[in-house]
Amino acid sequence: MDRRDAVKVENFDGSPTFCTTNDHVQTSYPFMQGHGFDFVDGDKSALGFVELLGMQDFGPSLLDMIQVPIPPAQAPNVQVVMGSLNQPATPNSSSISSVSSEGLNDEPVNKSADDEEEEQEKNKKELKPKKTNQKRQREPRFAFMTKSEVDHLEDGYRWRKYGQKAVKNSPFPRSYYRCTTASCNVKKRVERSFSDPSVVVTTYEGQHTHPSPVMPRPNFTGPPSDPGFSSTAAFVMPMQRRLSFYQQPPPFGNSFSPLGFGYNESTAIAAVNYLQHEKHFRSSSGSNILKDHGLLQDLVPSHMLNEG
DNA sequence: CGCTTTTGACCGGCGC
DNA sequence: GCGCCGGTCAAAAGCG
Secondary structure (H helix, E strand, O other): OOHHHEEEEEOOOOOEEEEEOOOEEEEOOOOOOOOOOOOOOOOHHHHHHHHHOOHHHOOHHHOOOEEEEOOHHHOOOEOOOOOOOOOOOOOOOOOOOOOOOOOOOOOOOOOOHHHHHHHHHHHHOOOOOOOOOOOOOOOOEEEEEEEOOOOOOOOOOOEEEEEEEEOOOOOOEEEEEEEOOOOOOOEEEEEEOOOOOOEEEEEEEOOOOOOOOOOOOOOOOOOOOOOOOOOOHHHOOHHHHHHHHHHOOOOOOOOOOHHHHOOOOOOOOEEEEOOOOHHHHHOOOHHHHHHHHHHHHHHOOHHHHOOO
């Protein structure tokens, strides 16, 4: 096998696995920061990353396994990883039934008058949220680390850079991007790991309200037919798996240990910060779930979704 | 000309 | 209250 056409994925025991671009890589989530777990080699960048995502609210029950299609566009580089966490809207709202109306500004339909007013307010000046809000709520976030030579990975959506900041304790800056599609509030941050410059940390925030403008969406009735699974959509936020986060037991049982993961720096990490329980739980209508499922199928072929 | 990137300024949150 | 820091704005520059 020509390794230039393959993607190397490091297992958590450090052993490499090479996959073709059509393979799917199964990974798990080694991040336990904030719950008494430390990365075994003290990857500071990973720690900072996790902290950034509000890892303190991460619960092991939200861990999940996910299978990640490798985007051929990134084939010479190493993919990655996935992880998830959920941050409740408030420290006391860990219950699934607890619903927050915050952070849902990307919801295009069924807007209440208050919602519209809030949106207008937000459009006017996002920096000046209502004082009545306890805190400025964040959109659900999903982050992952990818070994890549390029900072800005192609993911099928069009992004406009709106800021760049130096990262504390890191020689690499963090770039801020926003989806260029009108009414889509998805943002992402891209930064390079300090401890491993070959690793790019990408953090998505929010959910796209539209299909990828680059790659036409496949039908929902089956896995993508694109031989390369093309590209891009593979990097579409896999947060649509969120229901599974809640519904499935942690893959590590109740006794996972920090050392048990065999985590090392080059092991990709990902984390999800699904703060509010938002759309799925706010309107228990299936429409959003279907929509998300559709997005999920951009990421994971349907037959995989049926597993577990 | 339209869109994107760059970059310094600004703002809010948070810890001390 | 103050300073630090992360995140965003917005004008200017760059680019096709």
